[in-house]
Amino acid sequence: MRNLIYLLVLLVPCSVFAKQPLAQSRVHEYMLDNGLKLLVKEDHRAPVVVSQVWYKVGSSYEHDGITGISHVLEHMMFKGTDKVKPGDFSKLIKEQGGRDNAFTGRDYTAYFQILEKSRLPISLELEADRMRNLTLPPEEFTKEVEVVKEERRMRTEDDPRALTYEQFNAVAYTNNPYKHPIIGWMNDLDNLNVDDLRKWYTHWYAPNNATIVIAGDVEPHTVYEQVKKYFGQIPKSDVPTLKPRIEADQIGPRRVTVRAPAQVPYIMLGYKVPVLRTAKEEWEPYALEMLASVLSASRSSRFSKVLVREKQIATDADSGYSMDSLHNEMLLVDATPAPGKSVAEVEQALREQLDRLKTEKVSEEELTRIKAQVIANDVYQKDSVFYQAMSIGMLETVGVGWQKADEYLDKIRAVTAEQVQQVANKYLLDDSLVVAVLEPQSDAKRPQHNPAITIPPGH
Amino acid sequence: MLKNNKTILIFLFVIIAAVIYALSGEKTADQSDITEQGLTIQSWTGKEGNKVFYVPAPQLPMVDVRVVFDAGSARDGDKAGLASMTNLLLDHGAGDWNTDQIVERFDEVGAQFSTAALRDMAVLNLRTLTDAAWLKQSLDTLRTILQTPRFDEKELQREQQRVLVALRNQQESPSDIAELNFYEAVYSKQPYAIPPLGTKESVEAFTRDDVVNFYKQYYVARNAIVVIVGAVDRMQAEAMAEDLMAGLDGGQVAEALPEVQELTDATTIKNQHPSTQTHIWVGQPGITRTDPDYLPLYVGNHILGGSGFGSRVVTQIREDRGLAYSSYTYFSPMRRKGPFIMGLQTKNAQAEQALDVLMQTVKQFIADGPTDEEIVSAKNNITGGFALNLDSNKDITEYVAMIGFYGLPLDYLKTFNDRVNAVTREQIDDAFKRRVHPDKMVTVMVGDFDAKK
Numbered sequence: 078m079r080n081l082i083y084l085l086v087l088l089v090p091c092s093v094f095a096k097q098p099l100a101q102s103r104v105h106e107y108m109l110d111n112g113l114k115l116l117v118k119e120d121h122r123a124p125v126v127v128s129q130v131w132y133k134v135g136s137s138y139e140h141d142g143i144t145g146i147s148h149v150l151e152h153m154m155f156k157g158t159d160k161v162k163p164g165d166f167s168k169l170i171k172e173q174g175g176r177d178n179a180f181t182g183r184d185y186t187a188y189f190q191i192l193e194k195s196r197l198p199i200s201l202e203l204e205a206d207r208m209r210n211l212t213l214p215p216e217e218f219t220k221e222v223e224v225v226k227e228e229r230r231m232r233t234e235d236d237p238r239a240l241t242y243e244q245f246n247a248v249a250y251t252n253n254p255y256k257h258p259i260i261g262w263m264n265d266l267d268n269l270n271v272d273d274l275r276k277w278y279t280h281w282y283a284p285n286n287a288t289i290v291i292a293g294d295v296e297p298h299t300v301y302e303q304v305k306k307y308f309g310q311i312p313k314s315d316v317p318t319l320k321p322r323i324e325a326d327q328i329g330p331r332r333v334t335v336r337a338p339a340q341v342p343y344i345m346l347g348y349k350v351p352v353l354r355t356a357k358e359e360w361e362p363y364a365l366e367m368l369a370s371v372l373s374a375s376r377s378s379r380f381s382k383v384l385v386r387e388k389q390i391a392t393d394a395d396s397g398y399s400m401d402s403l404h405n406e407m408l409l410v411d412a413t414p415a416p417g418k419s420v421a422e423v424e425q426a427l428r429e430q431l432d433r434l435k436t437e438k439v440s441e442e443e444l445t446r447i448k449a450q451v452i453a454n455d456v457y458q459k460d461s462v463f464y465q466a467m468s469i470g471m472l473e474t475v476g477v478g479w480q481k482a483d484e485y486l487d488k489i490r491a492v493t494a495e496q497v498q499q500v501a502n503k504y505l506l507d508d509s510l511v512v513a514v515l516e517p518q519s520d521a522k523r524p525q526h527n528p529a530i531t532i533p534p535g536h
Numbered sequence: 537m538l539k540n541n542k543t544i545l546i547f548l549f550v551i552i553a554a555v556i557y558a559l560s561g562e563k564t565a566d567q568s569d570i571t572e573q574g575l576t577i578q579s580w581t582g583k584e585g586n587k588v589f590y591v592p593a594p595q596l597p598m599v600d601v602r603v604v605f606d607a608g609s610a611r612d613g614d615k616a617g618l619a620s621m622t623n624l625l626l627d628h629g630a631g632d633w634n635t636d637q638i639v640e641r642f643d644e645v646g647a648q649f650s651t652a653a654l655r656d657m658a659v660l661n662l663r664t665l666t667d668a669a670w671l672k673q674s675l676d677t678l679r680t681i682l683q684t685p686r687f688d689e690k691e692l693q694r695e696q697q698r699v700l701v702a703l704r705n706q707q708e709s710p711s712d713i714a715e716l717n718f719y720e721a722v723y724s725k726q727p728y729a730i731p732p733l734g735t736k737e738s739v740e741a742f743t744r745d746d747v748v749n750f751y752k753q754y755y756v757a758r759n760a761i762v763v764i765v766g767a768v769d770r771m772q773a774e775a776m777a778e779d780l781m782a783g784l785d786g787g788q789v790a791e792a793l794p795e796v797q798e799l800t801d802a803t804t805i806k807n808q809h810p811s812t813q814t815h816i817w818v819g820q821p822g823i824t825r826t827d828p829d830y831l832p833l834y835v836g837n838h839i840l841g842g843s844g845f846g847s848r849v850v851t852q853i854r855e856d857r858g859l860a861y862s863s864y865t866y867f868s869p870m871r872r873k874g875p876f877i878m879g880l881q882t883k884n885a886q887a888e889q890a891l892d893v894l895m896q897t898v899k900q901f902i903a904d905g906p907t908d909e910e911i912v913s914a915k916n917n918i919t920g921g922f923a924l925n926l927d928s929n930k931d932i933t934e935y936v937a938m939i940g941f942y943g944l945p946l947d948y949l950k951t952f953n954d955r956v957n958a959v960t961r962e963q964i965d966d967a968f969k970r971r972v973h974p975d976k977m978v979t980v981m982v983g984d985f986d987a988k989k
Contacts, residue, residue, distance in 0.1 A: 123927035167845035174920020220858030228861035235811040338810040340704040376639040392698040446643045453646020460928045
């Protein structure tokens with residue numbers, strides 16, 4: 078379920094509840110002369126506005142040696158411009174009762190503020206300023222790159238499953254940039270410098286490489302005038318053309334073992350599949366999404382029902398697929414063995430479930446159930462203004478266009494059992510399989526249940 | 537799960553934000569069409585003795601129903617994890633339906649159902665569309681789960697195995713270990729010390745009778761509140777709540793938990809773990825939900841380390857020194873005194889230095905108090921963000937459940953900004969001096985102390 082929700086969260090479709098007035102809210106699109114795109118989505122339930130600036134840059138734009146640079150730059154975007162001192166960006170937003178943050182993905186870097194609606198101009202002024210006027214002070218960089226390394230230690234180094242996922246990607250891809258972690262390899266972070274960042278910033282941070290998404294209790298044309306006021310003067314620049322870097326064909330299964338201090342084994346399987354932007358057959362990504370949902374959209378799905386409850390071979394099993402990536406993706410499956418079951422047995426059981434998708438058609442009952450969830454999620458997602466903005470920002474930034482959000486519901490509802498079987502047979506191939514296994518290492522220094530030492534206060 | 541936390545790196549304080557806004561829970565706001573002053577909560581007592589809290593939200597064709605029992609892990613007694621096991625088994629077979637049928641009944645109508653057991657609360661959450669037939673199927677299923685759970689032996693056995701794996705998984709995570717060690721040390725032998733998931737020994741020992749008895753004692757109407765937020769009118773809400781509670785025993789309100797004992801000495805716990813970072817948790821018993829010092833401590837903590845960038849701890853630890861990605865302080869108010877927690881994680885070699893900076897920062901804050909400028913900023917942030925915190929039905933449900941469960945006044949949110957604005961520098965200074973004692977705190981460090989990097 079978590080996967081499905083995650084996927085759907087990124088794809089807010091139009092509502093089937095057309096009688097509901099709110100469902101009529103649509104996206105207003107504007108383009109400034111300097112190439113900056115503006116998308117406005119009204120939601121008048123609360124006097125709040127969400128403002129997001131999306132840049133077409135992320136870890137998949139990076140090359141060997143500078144991995145993680147997009148994310149480090151995202152951190153440095155809070156470290157001052159000619160007008161705003163380091164750290165003051167967030168203080169100024171806080172002073173207005175707002176919240177702000179940012180996130181970096183493989184295919185995008187985005188900055189956002191959430192504010193009481195009348196305060197939108199403050200956020201626009203600050204974002205326009207840091208689109209071009211970042212100072213990148215070396216002394217701030219020196220500290221901040223250490224913060225990022227701590228972040229990497231926290232998220233990856235000390236999390237055995239995250240380490241496994243990182244190794245999985247490193248083995249799954251050969252020449253495609255998805256092989257690199259978003260946060261970057263530690264050695265690349267060690268060797269990054271402020272000049273690298275300056276170049277990266279100059280290349281990618283331009284109005285013609287950005288999309289602004291404003292959602293909430295706003296009037297579209299007024300927002301357009303405000304955005305024009307603050308961003309309209311920023312000149313267009315020459316943004317580099319991204320090389321396609323299409324992944325070389327995989328010509329046999331790949332396996333990687335991760336030995337890390339862990340307690341519980343874990344397995345991940347993946348197959349390379351197309352996404353909205355790359356699919357030759359437009360229906361295929363939707364069929365793949367349906368396929369992943371049949372496996373693990375919720376607790377009534379096959380993994381939970383058969384593997385967790387009936388056979389009790391796994392304590393958890395999940396699948397995931399994101400159709401809104403820039404490059405071809407992986408259809409992922411992961412599981413935790415139940416006590417007494419080996420990783421090999423779990424792999425066997427997972428693959429039996431995948432094979433079943435190839436040989437048997439999915440039942441109408443299962444399809445109907447998933448479609449009901451999709452219809453309902455479409456309504457639930459409207460409860461979050463932030464995610465409404467996020468879904469259109471992401472689709473726009475990966476180049477498929479925000480309009481895909483409106484098509485989602487109909488396309489998913491159109492998926493047939495035959496199509497699910499077709500994509501299973503076409504893509505779940507042994508030759509393009511990637512497997513990663515976490516082998517827990519019983520370490521002499523393994524964690525203890527009870528506190529080890531009690532010493533007198535040292536401070 | 538596979539990808540949520542890996543394809544996106546949320547830059548600043550995911551953890552802090554969750555902590556500030558979910559645990560300390562000081563979100564206040566209104567929905568524009570409800571009233572400009574704040575959320576109007578309607579409340580009544582059902583025939584079975586349960587309280588009901590209702591907020592109409594007609595804009596989206598959906599409704600959130602949350603049922604909360606005073607049946608969290610603080611009620612486990614000597615069977616750690618029993619509250620959690622009982623809560624999670626509720627939907628594993630009930631009435632005429634087995635687990636498969638129950639989950640299918642929810643999924644067929646696109647309903648989202650989940651349960652959770654925290655230290656104070658045991659929660660059942662339902663989010664469903666208001667289409668009449670779909671709503672009925674969701675509510676019928678929820679009612680059956682609430683009123684006639686089966687607690688089949690084989691379901692118990694399987695879930696025991698799954699919890700045992702989850703417990704081992706916790707032992708992979710230095711922050712999970714630190715949290716468990718922290719609660720155990722701060723609340724030694726008291727209800728909040730109990731690990732909510734239990735221990736290997738306690739979970740293995742559960743019998744069906746344990747679960748059934750726990751259910752019978754605590755899942756009773758007088759020990760419950762029902763929260764309804766969504767596109768249903770008052771009459772529908774009354775009927776829904778009545779229907780959910782009608783088949784439950786009236787029972788009794790759970791007996792009062794004992795008062796929390798204050799710490800008398802400082803304790804440091806070092807727990808060896810093969811990680812690259814040391815996770816540090818420092819703290820003590822803090823405040824109750826209805827604590828008279830709540831607001832001064834809340835506003836003060838906002839300045840100390842409760843609001844990310846610009847707060848003193850984040851400035852000292854992260855912005856000035858680059859020592860940690862996440863650093864924070866917060867009060868987690870509960871029925872009895874929930875903890876005051878300060879935390880960070882840093883590479884092993886820097887652990888002592890970071891701890892030192894953290895302690896110096898809190899000591900100085902207590903000694904000098906906040907500046908007038910800091911107080912103005914904090915109040916601007918808290919009150920200026922009034923509208924942000926209740927801008928979704930999800931948030932409203934969360935707040936109303938908190939208000940209902942802890943018996944806070946129904947106008948709590950409406951008056952919140954005024955009460956924040958009334959907090960003085962002297963009150964903050966006084967409350968921190970009286971209530972926060974760095975010389976009597978528990979310090980937990982989980983990391984690799986042999987690392988020489």
